[in-house]
Amino acid sequence: MATIHDVARLAGVSPMTVSRVLNKSAPVKAETRGRVELAIQKLDYVPNRLAQSVVSRNGARILALVMPDIVNPFCTGVARGVEDTAQNNDYVLIICNHDDDPQKEEGYFRSLLSLKVDGFLLMPSGDKAKRNIALLADKGCPFVLIDRKPRGYVGDYVAGDNVNGSAELVRLLLSRGHSRIGFISGPNQISTARERLTGYQLGLQQSCIKFDPELVFPGESFESGIAADPALTKFLGLACVPTAVLACNNTLAIGFLRAVRKRGMDVPADFALACFDKIAVMDLIKPTVTAAIQPAYNFGTIATQLLLEKLRGSPVEKHREIILRPEIVPGESTEGYQHTALCSEPHRKAKAVN
Amino acid sequence: MATIHDVARLAGVSPMTVSRVLNKSAPVKAETRGRVELAIQKLDYVPNRLAQSVVSRNGARILALVMPDIVNPFCTGVARGVEDTAQNNDYVLIICNHDDDPQKEEGYFRSLLSLKVDGFLLMPSGDKAKRNIALLADKGCPFVLIDRKPRGYVGDYVAGDNVNGSAELVRLLLSRGHSRIGFISGPNQISTARERLTGYQLGLQQSCIKFDPELVFPGESFESGIAADPALTKFLGLACVPTAVLACNNTLAIGFLRAVRKRGMDVPADFALACFDKIAVMDLIKPTVTAAIQPAYNFGTIATQLLLEKLRGSPVEKHREIILRPEIVPGESTEGYQHTALCSEPHRKAKAVN
DNA sequence: AGCGGCTCTGATATCGTTAACAGAACGATT
DNA sequence: AATCGTTCTGTTAACGATATCAGAGCCGCT
Numbered sequence: 001m002a003t004i005h006d007v008a009r010l011a012g013v014s015p016m017t018v019s020r021v022l023n024k025s026a027p028v029k030a031e032t033r034g035r036v037e038l039a040i041q042k043l044d045y046v047p048n049r050l051a052q053s054v055v056s057r058n059g060a061r062i063l064a065l066v067m068p069d070i071v072n073p074f075c076t077g078v079a080r081g082v083e084d085t086a087q088n089n090d091y092v093l094i095i096c097n098h099d100d101d102p103q104k105e106e107g108y109f110r111s112l113l114s115l116k117v118d119g120f121l122l123m124p125s126g127d128k129a130k131r132n133i134a135l136l137a138d139k140g141c142p143f144v145l146i147d148r149k150p151r152g153y154v155g156d157y158v159a160g161d162n163v164n165g166s167a168e169l170v171r172l173l174l175s176r177g178h179s180r181i182g183f184i185s186g187p188n189q190i191s192t193a194r195e196r197l198t199g200y201q202l203g204l205q206q207s208c209i210k211f212d213p214e215l216v217f218p219g220e221s222f223e224s225g226i227a228a229d230p231a232l233t234k235f236l237g238l239a240c241v242p243t244a245v246l247a248c249n250n251t252l253a254i255g256f257l258r259a260v261r262k263r264g265m266d267v268p269a270d271f272a273l274a275c276f277d278k279i280a281v282m283d284l285i286k287p288t289v290t291a292a293i294q295p296a297y298n299f300g301t302i303a304t305q306l307l308l309e310k311l312r313g314s315p316v317e318k319h320r321e322i323i324l325r326p327e328i329v330p331g332e333s334t335e336g337y338q339h340t341a342l343c344s345e346p347h348r349k350a351k352a353v354n
Numbered sequence: 355m356a357t358i359h360d361v362a363r364l365a366g367v368s369p370m371t372v373s374r375v376l377n378k379s380a381p382v383k384a385e386t387r388g389r390v391e392l393a394i395q396k397l398d399y400v401p402n403r404l405a406q407s408v409v410s411r412n413g414a415r416i417l418a419l420v421m422p423d424i425v426n427p428f429c430t431g432v433a434r435g436v437e438d439t440a441q442n443n444d445y446v447l448i449i450c451n452h453d454d455d456p457q458k459e460e461g462y463f464r465s466l467l468s469l470k471v472d473g474f475l476l477m478p479s480g481d482k483a484k485r486n487i488a489l490l491a492d493k494g495c496p497f498v499l500i501d502r503k504p505r506g507y508v509g510d511y512v513a514g515d516n517v518n519g520s521a522e523l524v525r526l527l528l529s530r531g532h533s534r535i536g537f538i539s540g541p542n543q544i545s546t547a548r549e550r551l552t553g554y555q556l557g558l559q560q561s562c563i564k565f566d567p568e569l570v571f572p573g574e575s576f577e578s579g580i581a582a583d584p585a586l587t588k589f590l591g592l593a594c595v596p597t598a599v600l601a602c603n604n605t606l607a608i609g610f611l612r613a614v615r616k617r618g619m620d621v622p623a624d625f626a627l628a629c630f631d632k633i634a635v636m637d638l639i640k641p642t643v644t645a646a647i648q649p650a651y652n653f654g655t656i657a658t659q660l661l662l663e664k665l666r667g668s669p670v671e672k673h674r675e676i677i678l679r680p681e682i683v684p685g686e687s688t689e690g691y692q693h694t695a696l697c698s699e700p701h702r703k704a705k706a707v708n
Numbered sequence: 709a710g711c712g713g714c715t716c717t718g719a720t721a722t723c724g725t726t727a728a729c730a731g732a733a734c735g736a737t738t
Numbered sequence: 739a740a741t742c743g744t745t746c747t748g749t750t751a752a753c754g755a756t757a758t759c760a761g762a763g764c765c766g767c768t
Contacts, residue, residue: 001493003754014718019756027715044492049468050404050414051754055723060404060469062448070424071434073634080425083451092465094416095449097437111446114403115414138398139355254635280427281608281633286640357724368748373726383746405724409753 002043011039022047059118063307064094066108067123067146069223074250074277074296075123078146081300082121089308091118100187100223102128106135113139119307121300123147126189142310144303147294148191156310158303158322162192162276165292165326166199167206169246169274172290174207176334178244178272182215184231184256186222186248193222196248196276215242222248225255232259244272244334250279253289273333276326287332294326356397365393376401413472417661418448420462421477421500423577428604428631428650429477432500435654436475443662445472454541454577456482460489467493473661475654477501480543496664498657501648502545510664512657512676516546516630519646519680520553521560523600523628526644528561530688532598532626536569538585538610540576540602547576550602550630569596576602579609586613598626598688604633607643627687630680641686648680 004022008015013032020026021036028036039045053060063086067075079095086093094117098105102125109132112120120136120143122129130150136143144156173181183200186193201211217234219227228247235242247253253275260267267273267287274290282288302322358376362369367386374380375390382390393399407414417440421429433449440447448471452459456479463486466474474490474497476483484504490497498510527535537554540547555565571588573581582601589596601607607629614621621627621641628644636642656676 004756005754015755016719016757017717020717023756025756026717029716032716044489046464046468046493048408048470048754050470051408051723052756053723054402054405054408054725055754055756057723062469064446069434070437071430076425076430079449080423080451083424083449087450090465092418092448092450092462092469094446095433095437096441096446097434108446110400111444114400115416115446116402116404135398139400254638257638280635281639284608284611284640285635285638358726359724369725370727370749371747374747377726379726380747381745386746402724405753406726407753408755409724409726411753 002045004045004047007036007039007043007045010043011035053116059116061091062094062115062117063091063119063121063304064096064108064112064117065121066096066098066105066112067121068100068125069097070095072223072251073280074147074294077278077296078123078300078303081297081302082304083300085301085304085308091308098125100125100190100221102126102132105129106132109135113141117141118311119143121146121303121307124150126187127151127191128189142307144307144310146299146303150191155319156303156306157320158299158306159192159324160292160294160299161323161325162195163199163202165276165294165328166196166246167203168199168328169276169290169292170200170203171207172328172330173244173246173272173274173334174203174209176244176272178242179209180212180215180240180242180244182217182231182235182242182245182271184217184219184228184245184247184252186219186227186252188218190222192276193219193248200246214238219248219252223251225251225253225258228252228255229259229262232256232263242271244274247273247275250275250277250291253291254279257289267333268336272335282329282331287335290331290334291329292326293329295324298324356399358399358401360397361390361393361399364397365389407470413470415445416448416469416471417445417473417475417658418450418462418466418471419475420450420452420459420466421475422454422479423451424449426577426605427634428501428648431632431650432477432654432657435651435656436658437654439655439658439662445662452479454479454544454575456480456486459483460486463489467495471495472665473497475500475657475661478504480541481505481545482543496661498661498664500653500657504545509673510657510660511674512653512660513546513678514646514648514653515677515679516549517553517556519630519648519682520550520600521557522553522682523630523644523646524554524557525561526682526684527598527600527626527628527688528557528563530598530626532596533563534566534569534594534596534598536571536585536589536596536599536625538571538573538582538599538601538606540573540581540606542572544576546630547573547602554600568592573602573606577605579605579607579612582606582609583613583616586610586617596625598628601627601629604629604631604645607645608633611643621687622690626689636683636685641689644685644688645683646680647683649678652678 004015004018007018018036020028021033049060065082069075070079083093096108105125122143123146127150147159149157185197204211217231221227247256257267276292278293279289358369358372361372372390374382375387403414419436423429424433437447450462459479476497477500481504501513503511539551558565571585575581601610611621630646632647633643
């Protein structure tokens with residue numbers, strides 16, 4: 001592969017002159033520039049950004065997005081937002097899936113640090129990610145968090161209003177006649193799970209309904225919907241079975257829907273269902289699921305813009321938190337409840353199962 | 355940030371010795387190695403892979419995946435397969451969306467070449483990508499194609515059996531009593547669209563049904579389902595309206611489903627529907643859509659393995675084509691046709707619309 | 709003529725790392 | 739004691755680019 005020396009030789013100038021033509025970093029006589037450009041073209045010369053990066057001590061115009069799992073449609077949306085913004089600013093994007101595993105996350109961080117990426121977009125693995133994030137801060141590598149933040153973290157952050165979104169879903173369920181609402185939570189490690197649980201409690205409290213810890217199932221995994229099956233088992237085993245379920249995210253809701261059907265029941269006939277985050281092709285699912293839909297794509301674009309601003313300088317900038325409100329989209333999954341099965345009498349299907 | 359010199363100074367050795375400890379490239383006395391390792395730890399030294407790459411003339415252990423759109427679930431699946439395999443082999447992955455635009459694709463190629471990525475995984479933008487691919491070949495940069503290949507391309511390639519998959523879907527539709535089957539195609543630029551059209555024709559031919567060009571709608575875009583709406587309009591305008599539709603990919607099928615409903619019709623009541631590629635949360639969609647599902651994740655892992663083998667050497671290896679068969683998954687979208695509406699009498703809903 | 713200030717170009721040093729060579733230290737063999 | 743082969747370490751030169759400085763050439767002004 002041609003180097004700047006080859007171009008220089010062919011054009012009969014010094015490498016430095018070629019560099020100046022490439023970067024327009026100093027005036028070059030038109031005639032000389034012409035010769036250089038011709039040589040560049042003839043050799044189809046592509047400058048080596050790695051070498052540029054070493055000497056200029058800048059990154060190689062690479063951003064990194066470290067997130068749970070690109071397959072989750074919420075993550076996919078974020079990723080596309082990040083990539084578009086990166087591309088518009090002439091950066092390329094490295095994508096890493098940590099599967100909510102802090103060790104995998106740390107491995108990526110070290111790898112990416114050694115690549116001198118310019119900055120990180122980060123959906124952290126959970127509270128344990130704090131050490132990993134400290135590593136970035138330690139190395140002076142800029143980053144912006146998306147969607148989640150470890151306990152006690154202060155710094156640039158773009159996320160949804162989980163507390164109010166969740167409370168609003170609860171109010172919606174209450175307004176449809178449900179007073180016993182199960183909550184399928186995510187890992188307590190993860191801020192979104194905590195905040196949505198808080199919102200769940202808040203929503204109940206606002207309607208003067210007592211919070212019953214029995215109704216909360218602590219899913220230990222977020223990204224596969226498998227936690228939903230034991231959650232359903234637990235709910236069905238309760239003396240007073242909930243008539244509605246709020247799932248902490250999209251995969252849990254899908255898992256719940258499948259689990260319900262596996263047992264010959266259905267939504268909304270036997271359970272009303274609502275969840276956080278968009279489900280793919282939502283409009284075609286039967287029943288359509290009531291959801292608090294977050295603007296994932298915007299999470300990505302906004303976070304990337306924040307990061308790029310940091311990279312451009314403005315070093316004494318204060319930390320910024322940007323909280324976007326989810327859109328509550330009512331679906332069929334929360335309609336058609338007859339208000340007969342109250343807490344005093346057991347859930348009809350529950351009888352069949354127990 | 356600490357460099358190899360800082361470590362060397364702290365350990366009281368030369369940088370070269372540190373390098374040898376890091377890379378185990380030559381024996382180092384245990385006691386010296388201990389001092390070096392301690393210094394590395396104390397400084398939390400991270401080697402600069404860009405500098406390593408410059409001097410060793412290897413890439414920086416970066417692969418690139420250039421594809422249409424990460425948001426398409428098929429692409430997402432491929433991406434995850436690629437990323438997992440890359441990660442297992444200590445590579446990181448740059449992801450780029452070209453949106454079927456060859457110019458965008460070329461821009462990425464140049465950018466990635468300048469980053470000296472070790473290799474490319476490529477779902478090309480279409481036949482026009484041939485020039486871009488030639489650019490890679492020219493620079494001696496290894497690559498493997500996935501899912502699509504430009505006309506006349508020979509080289510490493512992993513894809514699905516589009517012809518037979520499509521033919522099989524046609525046979526399935528025929529077996530359900532449909533003899534007039536509309537085909538919503540993708541851009542003729544793209545090999546998968548061509549091959550699936552061929553398969554469509556093959557399937558008809560195998561059952562001695564004459565191919566009617568009127569029944570083919572040439573969608574000029576693949577990735578947004580919008581082509582499906584004009585396709586439906588065209589089909590409804592035909593003297594003899596098809597009773598079934600084969601969509602060239604998942605987004606077109608979804609678009610078609612939406613378009614049908616927008617007009618107050620439905621699937622499968624008014625049209626049977628089948629398509630290529632998986633639709634997200636397929637099992638929950640109503641109706642479930644009959645599809646030829648390709649093992650997207652495996653496309654990614656296999657292609658990446660091929661690429662890594664190339665990188666490891668074995669230079670005179672022949673080109674390899676790996677063709678994976680799609681799984682035909684029958685759904686509700688192709689059931690319940692009453693066999694009354696034959697070609698001789700017009701489609702019932704068509705009357706209402708025309 | 710002398711000076712200052714442009715524009716243009718090249719020589720040299722440098723970035724962080726490794727390749728290639730050279731040499732020191734040491735025990736084992738002749 | 740000389741030689742050899744290890745093992746271990748350092749020196750020097752590169753990799754492909756840019757920063758920095760210095761100087762050449764030219765113009766215009768005093």
